[in-house]
Amino acid sequence: MKLGSLKEGGRDGTLVVVSRDLSRAVRASAIAATLQAALDDWSNAAPRLNALAAELDAGTASGAFALDTAALAAPLPRAYEFVDGSAYLPHVERVRRARGADVPESFYVDPLMYQATSAGFYGPRDPILASSEDWGIDLEAEVVVVTDDVPMGASSATAASHIQLVGLVNDVSLRGLIPAELAKGFGFLQSKPRSTLSPVLVTPDELGDAWRGEKLHLPMRTWINGAWFGEAETGVDMQFSFADLVAHAAKTRPLGAGTIVGSGTIANEDTGKGASCLAEQRTVETLRDGKPSTPFLKFGDTVRIEITDGAGRSIFGAIEQTVTRQAPRG
Incomplete structure (x- = not known):
C-alpha cells in the first residue's frame, strides 16, 4: 500500500491511503488520524489500512477523491x-x-x-x-x-x-x-x-x-x-x-x-x-x-x-x- 499525508488537520497532517497509480486517495481517519499514529499501533493499523487500500484500488472506497500532489505534506x-x-x-x-x-x-x-x-x-x-x-x-x-x-x-x-x-x-x-x-x-x-x-x-x-x-x-x-x-x-x-x-x-x-x-x-x-x-x-x-x-x-x-x-x-x-x-x- 501507499500512504501519504494531506496538508490539513494540524502539524502532523491527515493520513491518506493513496492508489497504486497515485491518482486517487481516501482519508484513513477512522483508522488513524496521522501516519505517526498508525506507526505507533502498526500491528493493528496496517491490516486495516491494507484493506482500505484494496477498496481504493478496486474503486469501492467511500470518500475517495482525485489526488493533487501539491496538497500533500x-x-x-x-x-x-x-x-x-x-x-x-x-x-x-x-x-x-x-x-x-x-x-x-x-x-x-x-x-x-x-x-x-x-x-x-x-x-x-x-x-x-x-x-x-x-x-x-x-x-x-x-x-x-x-x-x-x-x-x-x-x-x-x-x-x-x-x-x-x-x-x-x-x-x-x-x-x-x-x-x-x-x-x-x-x-x-x-x-x-x-x-x-x-x-x-x-x-x-x-x-x-x-x-x-x-x-x-x-x-x-x-x-x-x-x-x-x-x-x-x-x-x-x-x-x-x-x-x-x-x-x-x-x-x-x-x-x-x-x-x-x-x-x-x-x-x-x-x-x-x-x-x-x-x-x-x-x-x-x-x-x-x-x-x-x-x-x-x-x-x-x-x-x-x-x-x-x-x-x-x-x-x-x-x-x-x-x-x-x-x-x-x-
Whole structure:
C-alpha cells in the first residue's frame, strides 16, 4: 500500500491511503488520524489500512477523491528520529581521493551515520529555502526506510522485520557550511537544514522483486532545471543493507516507531550513470579535470527526484522543488 499525508488537520497532517497509480486517495481517519499514529499501533493499523487500500484500488472506497500532489505534506511532516547513513562507498572513496585521503578499512564494516534534522520535513512540492547562495545549496537523492519500534541491540535479521515503509528523500545539504562545522569535531548542524520526503511512502511488498536483500534495486532519476542529471542504481554498490543500517542505529538504544533511516547519496562506481548530488558531480570533475565546473544550486533552480518501475510508472511520486530565497529575520 501507499500512504501519504494531506496538508490539513494540524502539524502532523491527515493520513491518506493513496492508489497504486497515485491518482486517487481516501482519508484513513477512522483508522488513524496521522501516519505517526498508525506507526505507533502498526500491528493493528496496517491490516486495516491494507484493506482500505484494496477498496481504493478496486474503486469501492467511500470518500475517495482525485489526488493533487501539491496538497500533500511530507508523509511524516515531522518524525521522532531521522538518522542518515552513507552506504554507497564509491561516493566516499571519490571524495576522499579528491583530497588525497584513503578510505579507512573500518568504513567497509562499520556504517557511517549521523543524527539528521527530523523536527520538520518539506512536502514534495514545497520550496527549498535558503538565505544565501554562498551556502553551497545541494540536493541529495536518497532512499529511506521507516521503522516501527526497534529494540535496542537488534541484529540485522531482526531489524529487517521492523522495516515497514520505503520512500525517497532529498536530503538538502549546504556544502559551503560543512567544512567549518566538521572542523569543530562535533558534526553537522547549520549545514543540514530540512529535508524533503517523497509524496508517498510504500510498504515493501509494493516493490515486488525490486525490494530484495533489504535494498531497493531501481534507478534513482534526478533532473535539475529539466535537464537529466543522473540515474544511479540504488541496488548497486550499496555496502550496507537497510537492515544493517537500522541495526547500526539501534546498537545502543531502541528506535521509536516512525524512525526514518536514510541510505546516503546514491552513487555507483560507474560514473556514466550520472550523480545524485552536486558534490559528487563536482568531485568527478575535479578528479578528471583538476577543478569542478558544475555550480551548486541557485535561487530559481528546480530539482526533480523520482523512481519508476519497469513500466515507467512512478512508485513514490516525484519530489519537485524550487530553490527559494528566505530573507533573514530580525
